[in-house]
Amino acid sequence: MGEWHRTHYCGEIGTGQVGAEVVVAGWVHRRRDHGGVLFVDLRDRTGIVQLVFNPDINPSAFSRADLVHSEWVIAARGKVQLRPAGMENPNLSTGAVEIYPNEVRILNTARTPPFYITDGDDVDESVRLRYRYLDLRRPALQRNIMLRHRIVKIIRDYFDSQGFLEIETPVLTRSTPEGARDFLVPSRLNPGTFYALPQSPQLFKQLLMVAGFDRYFQVVKVFRDEDLRGNRQPEFTQVDVEMSFPDRDEIFRHVEAMMAAVYKGALGIEIKTPFPRMSWQEAMDRYGSDKPDLRFGMAFVDLAAAAGKSTFEVFRRALATGGQVKGIVVPGGAAWSRKTIDQMENVAKDNGAGGLAWAAWGPDGVRSPVAKYFPEGIEAMLRAAGAAVGDLLLVAAGPAPVVARGLGAVRLAAGTQAGLIPTDQLAFTWVIDFPLFSYSEEEGRLVAEHHPFTAPHAEDMDLIDREPLRVRSWAYDLVLNGEELASGSIRIHRRDIQDKVFRALGFTQAEAQERFGFLLEAFEYGAPPHGGIALGLDRLVALMAGTGSIRDVIAFPKTSSGADLMVRAPAAVDKEQLDELHIRIKP
RNA sequence: GGAGGCGUAGUGUAGCGGUUUAACAUGUCGGCCUGUCACGCCGGAGAUCGCGGGUUCGAAUCCCGUCGCCUCCGCCA
Secondary structure: OOOOOOOOOHHHOOHHHOOOEEEEEEEEEEEEEOOOOEEEEEEEOOEEEEEEEOOOOOHHHHHHHOOOOOOOEEEEEEEEEEOOOOOOOOOOOOOOEEEEEEEEEEEEOOOOOOOOOOOOOOOOHHHHHHOHHHHOOOHHHHHHHHHHHHHHHHHHHHHHHOOOEEOOOOOOEOOOOOOOOOOEEEOOOOOOOEEEOOOOOHHHHHHHHHOOOOEEEEEEEEEOOOOOEOOEOOEEEEEEEEEEOOOHHHHHHHHHHHHHHHHHHHHOOOOOOOOOEEEHHHHHHHHOOOOOOOOOOOOOEEOHHHHHOOOOHHHHHHHHOOOEEEEEEEOOHHHOOHHHHHHHHHHHHHOOOOOOEEEEEEOOEEEOOOHHHOOOOOHHHHHHOOOOOOOEEEEEEEOHHHHHHHHHHHHHHHHHHOOOOOOOOOOEEEEEOOEOEEEEOOOOEEEEOOOOOEOEOHHHOOHHHHOHHHOEEOEEEEEEOOEEEEEEEEEOOOHHHHHHHHHHOOOOHHHHHHHHHHHHHHHOOOOOOEEEEEEEHHHHHHHHHOOOOHHHHOOOOOOOOOOEOOOOEOOOOOHHHHHHOOOOOOO
């Protein structure tokens, strides 16, 4: 740039600068060469401004500009002028004006990029990831990354204003059982031992409460070595929060206020607080999911009474064995084709249900493959479901968890199919009173539904030994539009209760001591009651940015096989490095 | 770990019911063009069809394997 100093970002140039001499710098977005007059669109992170070069007006600037190509880096100094009448470009924020440079400096040349630096150019994601620094130049990703910054800034400001301290916790820590697979880091100084990267700063934040910091938060990377998805990365970012002497409402209030500040500050959207609450049991009973999408209705209806009057073997068997018969009503679904209904049945089957019964209540009567099993007529079941003429009733039967999962998936598919899910709504809800334990078929034992430090409800304490699956906990999730945004709990701070939970989870005293001894010991030195929550930042930003993939809001994401296609990680290392780490690769 | 989809000039696609000079668009290069903004017009170059093997007189095309990317299930306290 020499002695030049940029005076404006490209996107800042407007009618306010007309007549002024400005210096802009950026990338050549496009050049349009008309033989004589030459237009160069100059781009930076704020937008695009048009530079005009005319050989009759300024031959030296023209001949210099004539050299440039796409993505060259240039600076230009010149006067801002209103465009000639009729030449304005309404698609450009700077479209009312243009710059007539009297001097251009070529700051760097560029190879022709493998794809256009523009939105909407549908390039294979692996190509984009290989050249991520070019992909990131695209306006959509620039917007996402800037939005992410804004959101994080608001979150930090909010917690700071409320007396929370951001405290860093170790990245090299200790492997703990339960939960996801750990990423391991070999210790050179201690042969044969490994650090683990944190799945969350859970234990450290509890120790910070024991240490008396009272209100903690951290925007922190965490790591889980599990298979990936569009909204799952091996490393991702949490907003981790913990408080001493809280009650649950206080934690909810902070999260609600933080979310309100984020939506207002980053998108200008007012959201309504407090968020509604729903027990886990109700969520499962009515929506078949612990993260119900409440942007639309179609709640489950219990059809046991009506189904009990049928001779349909599937219904009778479900009810006789303590299971359920439940249905959802699709408004206007009676007009659906057989093919569409079959698709719904496939959704049910893909999600573990045996099948899907249905009854379409058309103007000419009811059409249903199971009508023949209803000696008194199937209309009674339709009425019990609250269906009206024109509606479609979809029914699943079986054990409660099977009905929940199968019909829950059908509800989402049918809601989407029927166009009932408004995309412009924000349906926040707290799901509370999760069960303390669930049963792991795989491990043949109880596992912690949230984590082993979650406090049980006091009135359910006596159930821990007798009916552990019925024990409710102080765990809660924040759900937005069917996605889990945050998850937390009030923790156990008493050693006797913690011991009881460990016993129920099948840990011996010795095992508990080996794995969590430091925490249990800390609790003996005056642990305050405490609790907190962790919010998935990437998902929140993705939702706010309107993208389905968190890869679009992470600057340098990994593929679904955990690879970074740009730096080509993971990669083999030298034998010398392995030797130092006392590691030998299995042949 | 399992299922499915995709892989052809730089990029996006067509060709896939077997024999083509592997087509189109865009980009790129050259020429022309003084108000465009996805500028336009003319011309050129650019692909051993992801990789390996098999079937066949003949394979981008069919079969097997493998690698990569994407989606879903399992998994993700």
